[in-house]
Amino acid sequence: MSSSSILELRGISKAFANTTALSTMDLDIERGSFVSIVGPSGCGKSTLFNVLSGLIQPDGGSINLEGQNVIGATGHVGYMLQKDLLVPWRTVLGNITLGARLKGKVTPADREQARSFAERYGLGEFLNHYPSALSGGMRQRVALMRTLATNQQLLLLDEPFGALDAQTRFEMQQWLLQVWRDTQRTVLFITHDVDEAVFLSDRILVMSPRPGRVVDDLRVDLPRPRTLDTLVSPAFTEIKSKVLHQLHHERAI
């Protein structure tokens, strides 16, 4: 495997009953990159995430994560959904350290790490709060910190900001880019929002259903750090238009 890839998929496929959820797929993800996956529902995005996270077994092929074959195993990726899934009976600190608790004991080092995440990203005052006292945006931040605190290199984010209002969502996107730069993780990001995909990513995979497959693989060479101005630059619009055409072209068939 090439030294710059963190993740290599070779010949991964998955069928359910008579449907090919994911047709044979090869994919390389560069270490430290931000890759978005867009596509209509039923295109296999979620199946891909479920295979990567170990929730379902692919019909064939290999998955190599940091040199390890991870097929059929769990506990090797960070994972976050649209629902924040914070547990109401644990404080912010307890929620951030939930990954550690689920694997055994929460050590003082885990707590220290959680505290430093919360303080760095503006939730230091809320460490001792229960989630019910937090706003939607704050809860989603805690959920991302919990994902980071698992210390996994590869983060799978499945429409994490889908439930937020437009304003909060934009703040969260900028914040996510800051976190990504600080922590140097590799992010795979599912979204329905093409603007979001272009704004965040180094690379966009466009997927298409029946059978689920990658139909386009686009580089996003917009300069970083990305700001409000990025959203209205000609280069942004150009890439967005490419993605949109690919999506709708595929859907028209």
Add this chain to the structure above:
Amino acid sequence: MTKKKLLLNIFGPILSVVVLVGLWQAIVVWGNVAPYIAPKPWDAIKAVTSNWSTLAPLTWWTIKETVYGYLTGALLGAFLGVVLNKIPLMQRVLYPLLILTQAIPIIALAPPLVMILGFGVMPKVVIVAWIVFFPVTVSVLDGLNHVDKDLMTLAKVFGANSLRRFVVLEMPAAITQLFSGLKIGATYAVTGAIIGELAASSGSSLALYQRSASGSLDAAGVYGTTLIMTAIGIIWFLLVVGAEYLATPWQRRSTARQWRRGAKPVLTNN
């Protein structure tokens, strides 16, 4: 909780009891109710205090029967709830049996239990447990069945085994439901103990004391005994509510208490 709400929580119940006792007093006095039909509230209380040396050990027995039976029923109920949730086959096999246990009129169940288990504490404990376990089982099962599936998936992705998922997520997630079952059980527990006492026609117990008071037209004694039984039920219910209060701080507070081990004090706004 605000101060106003706290005051309301304390004085509301006191007020309603005062009104109720006042009504009782008013009806008996102004309605010219004969003392062998209904005593004045104060006479009922006096019937208890003046016979306390007789009543105290009987009360103590009833408390024991209630508490032992309740704890047995609660533990059994919670255990069954978990079994039913974890082993789907058991839902088919056990659930009809559980319904059956509750379909049997408890009053009809008491005499055979006394025949089998004798006149001691045992049959009463069994009856109380019999009544209490069912709401606990149903509530625990319900609580476990409604744990967020996505949360369990997340835990799996994080690499948690099923035991950890149960202890760290499912158990605490079901605790609110558990307490609603425990509270229902708490209100029924004394009734179970008294039914058991009535079925055992020999020996001494609150229920038999009341029956003999009734036989001698001692209305104050009858009502007084009822007051004791009711007090046991209310106090036990309040203890369960208190346990819930302590066990589920997140339902009424926005921050966790600071005395928790390992929790470094942090500044908060409220």
